[in-house]
Ligand code: ADP
């Protein structure tokens with residue numbers, strides 16, 4: 001589904017991504033781990049062109065999305081993204097947060113969009129919060145709404161950038177549960193996370209990134225039990 005060829009990203013003189021080659025198959029849950037500053041967020045942001053790659057190509061279902069003739073907005077619609085900070089619109093209700101893009105970008109009617117939104121709220125167990133404002137919700141609830149908002153666009157792949165890192169510990173589980181359900185339904189996902197339990201349980205593959213490169217990748221089982229690269233061993237030694 002996603003084919004990344006020789007991806008480089010520089011910010012001025014800072015060479016952040018140094019030649020990433022990777023493929024993501026439909027239905028895979030690819031977990032990305034690695035030290036802070038290794039380029040994990042930049043990698044995800046390049047996938048949906050929130051960052052413009054400096055060099056290299058990204059193909060999505062065979063289309064070269066890094067080609068300047070490509071409609072970036074059309075491509076982005078196919079990829080949902082969930083950030084560490086939930087980024088909900090503070091002055092809009094939960095329902096309005098979820099229906100905004102489907103109405104404005106997809107041209108759905110208000111009624112259609114609300115139907116979709118209520119279905120999603122039901123799925124994540126937050127129907128009763130439809131008229132609430134983000135600040136009236138817990139962090140875990142806000143993040144579940146952010147996931148629902150992304151899903152409302154019917155994306156083909158979901159990108160998660162440390163979705164539980166800013167949550168209080170007791171709220172991590174409810175967000176991971178929504179993500180696990182998505183995975184079980186066959187959603188293609190690329191997930192940057194420090195939740196090694198999630199990686200073990202749900203990940204199809206784990207990529208270890210360091211200094212702008214994918215240094216090692218394998219099944220969760222193999223990477224956690226028999227890491228091969230010294231830097232992977234060192235990193236896992238510090239966090240496990
Ligand atoms: P990670 O998510 O693994 O912690 P990031 O991709 O956020 O790493 O950052 C990798 C490096 O790129 C860091 O040194 C960071 O400071 C730098 N960086 C990220 N975004 C920008 C930007 N917009 N402008 C300049 N430097 C950036």
Ligand code: MG
Pocket residue numbers: 040041042161162
């Ligand atoms: Mg990051």
